[in-house]
Amino acid sequence: MTTVRLLPVRMWNMCPSSLFGGIADFDVGFEDTVTYVVEQLTPLYIEAARAPKGTKFINLDMEEYRDLRLTMEVFKRPALQSRAA
Structure with missing residues (x-):
């Protein structure tokens, strides 16, 4: 597993559709x-959850309206919900 470290910033704005280039090119469902x-995203959420309270914020954002369904489904997953605050 890759070790993930968040930069020393308070807020991260992440768009699932653009953060991981090539999603549209996948030949999967x-x-x-x-x-x-x-x-x-899970390692980033874990790292943010380990930080002192109030020092890290991850904003899961959609880049375009067409990405709404993907963004909502990602956010609703238990792996991220259990770490969301």
Whole structure:
């Protein structure tokens, strides 16, 4: 597993559709795309959760309206919900 460290900033604004380039190029279904994005975001959420309270904020944002469904599905996953505050 790759070690993830957040830069010493308070807020991260992440767009699932652009943070991990090539999602649209995957030859997989929607569910596989959501799973991939969650797997990539989970280490960042873990790192933010370990930081002192109030020092890290991750904003899961959609870049375009067409990404609404992907953004919502990613956010609703238990792996991220359990670390969201």
